[in-house]
Amino acid sequence: MKRMNGSEFFGVGAAELAPGARNAVEVCLGIRAGERVALIADHASGAVAASLAAVLDEVDAPWEGVLIEQVARRPLAAAPPEVLNVLEEADVGILCVQPHQGELGARMDIVSVVERRQIRYAHMVGVTSQIMQQGMRADYRLVDALSQRLCERMQRATRLKVETPGGTAFTAAFDPNFSWVKTSGLIQRRYWSNLPAGEVFTTPASVDGVFVCDGTAGDYFGPKYGDLRATPLTLHIEGGRLKAAHCVRKDLEREFWDYCHTDEYSDSVGELAFGTNVALVEMIGVLLQDEKIPGVHIAFGDPYGSQTGAPWKSRTHIDVLTRACDVWIDDEQVIGNGRYLMERFGL
Numbered sequence: 001m002k003r004m005n006g007s008e009f010f011g012v013g014a015a016e017l018a019p020g021a022r023n024a025v026e027v028c029l030g031i032r033a034g035e036r037v038a039l040i041a042d043h044a045s046g047a048v049a050a051s052l053a054a055v056l057d058e059v060d061a062p063w064e065g066v067l068i069e070q071v072a073r074r075p076l077a078a079a080p081p082e083v084l085n086v087l088e089e090a091d092v093g094i095l096c097v098q099p100h101q102g103e104l105g106a107r108m109d110i111v112s113v114v115e116r117r118q119i120r121y122a123h124m125v126g127v128t129s130q131i132m133q134q135g136m137r138a139d140y141r142l143v144d145a146l147s148q149r150l151c152e153r154m155q156r157a158t159r160l161k162v163e164t165p166g167g168t169a170f171t172a173a174f175d176p177n178f179s180w181v182k183t184s185g186l187i188q189r190r191y192w193s194n195l196p197a198g199e200v201f202t203t204p205a206s207v208d209g210v211f212v213c214d215g216t217a218g219d220y221f222g223p224k225y226g227d228l229r230a231t232p233l234t235l236h237i238e239g240g241r242l243k244a245a246h247c248v249r250k251d252l253e254r255e256f257w258d259y260c261h262t263d264e265y266s267d268s269v270g271e272l273a274f275g276t277n278v279a280l281v282e283m284i285g286v287l288l289q290d291e292k293i294p295g296v297h298i299a300f301g302d303p304y305g306s307q308t309g310a311p312w313k314s315r316t317h318i319d320v321l322t323r324a325c326d327v328w329i330d331d332e333q334v335i336g337n338g339r340y341l342m343e344r345f346g347l
Helices: 006-010 015-028 043-058 081-088 104-117 129-133 140-154 221-225 250-259
Strands: 037-041 063-067 092-097 120-125 159-163 169-173 181-183 199-202 206-213 233-238 241-246 269-275 295-301 317-320 326-329 332-336
Touching: 006 043, 006 063, 015 043, 015 129, 015 140, 037 043, 037 081, 043 063, 043 092, 043 129, 063 081, 081 104, 092 104, 104 120, 140 181, 140 199, 221 250, 233 250, 241 250, 269 317
Parallel strands: 037 063, 037 092, 092 120
Antiparallel strands: 159 169, 159 326, 169 206, 181 199, 199 269, 206 233, 233 241, 269 295, 295 317, 326 332
């Protein structure tokens, strides 16, 4: 791979980003000297990419950079060949970009290469300097310990109940044939992960009740509509399918409804997830970090079947987040007002 100066290729990485970058390279990805790294970024994420490149140079890991705007126009209709080619040759991959409307398919193309080759991979879609100084400074060994115990607990669980002050009130049941997946920040070849990390997820067998998205929504909805605290989106779910959506912002309501009816399974709850990054306390309006805040969230659309074992697919995937969760696993409360009751996990 080519060796180059990160500041020349991506711009200058600020000193305050260095601790988070070091955590990503040395702890989360465990990159060693001599490992080949594909570092893919866009202009908006250049400072983050430059900080990562600087740490890669420190650990003597050769990297090849791809700047999205130099190889393709945004929004990406598909993953550029230059991106896929560099991933084909890498031991480790890192993607630092801001999401644009219509680019989910391109990101799925990237993930397909990662999963086929089973390389360690950090998916940093929506990463910001603020995130590098918050979620990326977490103690990921503690996040991993909580995530592992939660994952083990949920493999035996049959029922989950979630309530919030904002009106969320739903129950979920689970299929033992579908796996619980831990993405706790300590990235292995079997499972790629978002960074910052801290999530345990599955495809639920069923979800029934009301979910009030008064936090962040996924895909391009976050950058477009921002934090939904003041204009929550109320979703009615039966048998794991979206039955109704209501919001005072009718443009958001219509666009969300249309998005969730793109294909046969776009209205299905494909993911139910716990956020397990205990370093986080407040949403900042960026899904990449907000979905890791302690609590439970769901996503409609693709179930990440290659990881969970769910047998269906969708061209869409959109997370919705709710604030200040109270959560019960088989009638035992494990989260109160958005905080883990750590003693319930022996931590």
